[in-house]
Amino acid sequence: MLRKYWLTVYTLYSLFSAALVVAESAEMRVKHSSAATVVLATNIASAFTSDNPRGDYTQDLSPHLSCIFKDLRRDYSVQIMPWRRAYQDVKNNRIDGFFTAIPMRQVDPYAVLSAPLVLENWYWFWRSKTTAPETWREGYKLGSILGSQQETWLSEAGYNIEMSANNLPQLIKLLKSKRIDVILADREHFYQALQEVQFPPEAFQSRFFRYVPLGVYFNEAFLNKNPGFLSRFNKKIEQCTSQPFSLSAYEQQVLEELLIRKIERWKHLPGLEEALKKHNLKARLWTQQEIAIMDKKWIKAFKADDFSYSLKMVDQELSAQLREIKKEGQGQITEIIVADARGLNVAISDITSDFWQGDEAKFTRAFGQPSNRLFFSDIRYDESTKHFQVDISVPLVNEEQQAPIGVLIFGVDIEKVLSQIQ
Numbered sequence: 001m002l003r004k005y006w007l008t009v010y011t012l013y014s015l016f017s018a019a020l021v022v023a024e025s026a027e028m029r030v031k032h033s034s035a036a037t038v039v040l041a042t043n044i045a046s047a048f049t050s051d052n053p054r055g056d057y058t059q060d061l062s063p064h065l066s067c068i069f070k071d072l073r074r075d076y077s078v079q080i081m082p083w084r085r086a087y088q089d090v091k092n093n094r095i096d097g098f099f100t101a102i103p104m105r106q107v108d109p110y111a112v113l114s115a116p117l118v119l120e121n122w123y124w125f126w127r128s129k130t131t132a133p134e135t136w137r138e139g140y141k142l143g144s145i146l147g148s149q150q151e152t153w154l155s156e157a158g159y160n161i162e163m164s165a166n167n168l169p170q171l172i173k174l175l176k177s178k179r180i181d182v183i184l185a186d187r188e189h190f191y192q193a194l195q196e197v198q199f200p201p202e203a204f205q206s207r208f209f210r211y212v213p214l215g216v217y218f219n220e221a222f223l224n225k226n227p228g229f230l231s232r233f234n235k236k237i238e239q240c241t242s243q244p245f246s247l248s249a250y251e252q253q254v255l256e257e258l259l260i261r262k263i264e265r266w267k268h269l270p271g272l273e274e275a276l277k278k279h280n281l282k283a284r285l286w287t288q289q290e291i292a293i294m295d296k297k298w299i300k301a302f303k304a305d306d307f308s309y310s311l312k313m314v315d316q317e318l319s320a321q322l323r324e325i326k327k328e329g330q331g332q333i334t335e336i337i338v339a340d341a342r343g344l345n346v347a348i349s350d351i352t353s354d355f356w357q358g359d360e361a362k363f364t365r366a367f368g369q370p371s372n373r374l375f376f377s378d379i380r381y382d383e384s385t386k387h388f389q390v391d392i393s394v395p396l397v398n399e400e401q402q403a404p405i406g407v408l409i410f411g412v413d414i415e416k417v418l419s420q421i422q
Helices: 009-018 026-034 063-072 083-091 149-156 168-176 187-197 220-225 229-240 249-266 272-283 288-303 308-314 317-328 414-419
Strands: 038-042 076-080 097-101 111-113 118-127 142-145 161-165 182-186 204-219 333-340 345-348 380-382 387-397 404-413
Touching (some): 038 083, 063 076, 063 229, 083 097, 111 220, 118 168, 118 187, 142 149, 142 168, 149 161, 149 182, 149 204, 161 168, 168 182, 168 187, 182 187, 187 204, 204 229, 204 414, 249 387, 249 404, 272 345, 272 404, 317 345, 387 414, 404 414
Parallel strands (some): 038 076, 038 097, 142 161, 142 182
Antiparallel strands (some): 097 204, 111 204, 118 182, 118 204, 333 404, 387 404
16 A cells, blocks of 8 residues: 555445444434534545446444544444535534535535544646646646546646546546646556556656545534534544544655755764763653753743743754754745654754653654664644654664664654655
């Protein structure tokens, strides 16, 4: 698999083909809502296909949603309907929400989008012998899938869609035959479809466009009647997931090729090894209980908007060098931390929320590993900034003895990095 999801749209298609509730009448929907049943809708259309399944459906829905609603102690039901009807039914309070959906301006006035259930990875695809422009907005024939998230986004963004198809294999055939010039699709879905139509991957070029979070649009009236529901739902999304958002092997390779030479230089910053040696000698004398107390004090102060601990560490030469590296990144690097052999902050580019990184995967996965390796965290979605970030961890060693002395951790805006690759 090129990428792991919490819950992919394509998986939804498979799950709901075998397990969906029969559509209820409007009267029954009202009855269910009054009985605290949360009524949701989906059209099942995905970037891979927009064909709706036919047949009998049962109440056995996807494990992810079932887990969320079980933890919330709420009953729920799901109906199949076209997106346009779903918009209207949410607007007119006939259903409580619909999924999976991208942010949509026409829906925002009367509904609120949840945290992501799904993360799609959208790329532009075009024929290999075509010269790609900076933007495909004008002068190029654009194709899309009827009812797909891409079609919705492209229409909202003002793109002119020249031709539509029922599914991605059909769309790729139109692209190959030169009836259209470009398509926008999830990368994994595109290569799945290529196998189906038996076209070679080298027949097409691609360029990263953006990550797209897909969630549940909840009726605002429903949320007003159920205060706190959305925040609890969002928390349960992460708690109920079996697979977090992860970089694909392709994306990891791209990042490594792009950053490895720079990171090799950054690993040898003036004063870095000496600072780690001194800090490790001091930290060696601290018990784990003492470290926990220091970390709690740091966190408590941070939450109280007291940044005295962080500022003291920010105001040193090594931290200043980290800020210069961050500045060079032009927004691609969001933060840099140097942690010692126990995972304690030694230098930081920015104010941090904690002092001890030793219990986090970004430290534990990298410390003590070969110094020529990079370790990538799962993708984190920042709800406030609407950005996606990953941590890249670099093992640090004593040059003479080749003994582990710490970890260099970079926070990276993954969309900005991938967007620079042509």
